Amino acid sequence: MSAQALSSSAFGMSPFGQGSSRVTPTPGRTPFAPSATAVDGTSVIGTDLTILGRDITIISKNRVQIDGDIRGDVAGREVTIGSEGSVLGTVTGEKVDVHGGVKGAIRAVAVVLHPSAQVDAEILHRTLSVAEGAEAEGHWRKGNESELKPNLDAGSYPDSAGRQGL
Numbered sequence: 001m002s003a004q005a006l007s008s009s010a011f012g013m014s015p016f017g018q019g020s021s022r023v024t025p026t027p028g029r030t031p032f033a034p035s036a037t038a039v040d041g042t043s044v045i046g047t048d049l050t051i052l053g054r055d056i057t058i059i060s061k062n063r064v065q066i067d068g069d070i071r072g073d074v075a076g077r078e079v080t081i082g083s084e085g086s087v088l089g090t091v092t093g094e095k096v097d098v099h100g101g102v103k104g105a106i107r108a109v110a111v112v113l114h115p116s117a118q119v120d121a122e123i124l125h126r127t128l129s130v131a132e133g134a135e136a137e138g139h140w141r142k143g144n145e146s147e148l149k150p151n152l153d154a155g156s157y158p159d160s161a162g163r164q165g166l
Helices: 003-010
Strands: 042-045 057-066 073-081 086-098 101-113 118-130 135-142
Touching: 073 101
Parallel strands: 042 057, 057 073, 073 086, 086 101, 101 118, 118 135
Antiparallel strands: none
């Protein structure tokens, strides 16, 4: 980039001609408001990502694939822990597929532990499938509907300052 282009970018002008390169925000929309409800889609936590912290809850209103490492809780309609993924915390969903590791708790209507799964958890479920080769320790029992339903309402969780909602 030329010195002129760099200089004009620094003052809010586009290096490609007249005008600003800034995106105009949507009126009345703030980045701190809850995101719009998506009807479909999969969120992915990649193998190069580790999420650490106190009282962290990752929420997906649809599907979430965990290929990285989470030290916190995960809630989604469908949660998949990939073969390289791990969760130290509670995993909650309508369906939870585990190919990787979970230490803590799993709460779901349907839980599937695949051959590569390594689980040390309390598992509440309606149906539990454990494939040959899966390593599973802990306690499991059938849960009732209220115990198994994932809470996907981000506004019902306290923020980092202990305040309820976003």
